[in-house]
Amino acid sequence: MTSSRLYIRTTHSKVNRFYLTKPAPISIVRDPVNNRIAIAPCSIETCANDLYSNTKKDILVCLNSAADIVHRDLLIYRIAGILFCHTAPEPFGGAKSHPGYWAYNGSTTRELLEFIVTVSYQSYWEWKGRFGIDAVVKSVNHALDLHDLIGRNKNETDELVLRGMNRSGAVKLYAIPLHLQYSGEIPGEITAVYFNARETQSRVEKKSM
Secondary structure, eight states: OOOOOEEEEETTTTEEEEESSOOOOEEEEEETTTTEEEEEEOOTTOOHHHHHHHHHHHHHHHHHTTTTTSOHHHHHHHHHHHHOSTTSOTTTOEETTEEGGGGOOOOSHHHHHHHHHHHHHHHHHTTSOSHHHHHHHHHHHHHHHHHHTTTTSHHHHHHHHHHHHHHTTSOOOSSOOGGGSOTTOOGGGOOOOOOOOHHHHHHHHHHHO
16 A cells, blocks of 8 residues: 655755645744744745745844844844855755855845745745754844854854855955944954855855856
């Protein structure tokens, strides 16, 4: 007798999973108490465009809470720096030669955030597991946690921003631009974080072709 179960192999987790029903309707929402984002059930009648819009709005509300100290774009690039890695789950990670984040071809932070939100939902709806959505939630919350620890993890935060800017194809940089730095920093006292960007060189050159 043939099984009616749909067999899906999730390549990132290396775990075989059986889906007996369609993925449950969920959304990424803001927790107003902690100013963090989380996953919650949503109406099955919610259309995709509304889901994308509401999720981006909730994420931006969280990021705007830090806008008095740091440029919002810096936080978005920091989120991309966490997600845009070949070891990240689908749809962001993958083979070193062609990770999922290479699908991004935008040029603004608005488009970058839209890409992150959209592909995470699409991956879930394509029955590839919740890994992408979970990764977005963790990366946004981690970016905010790092913001709350201003001055304690500057090397890590700067490197994530630089990685996000390079791997999103925005620009090839080795130091944080002045307009994105924390408002409390004094330019004469800034020690820029430098790192080896050879790994991202092919990505940047590809986008400039």
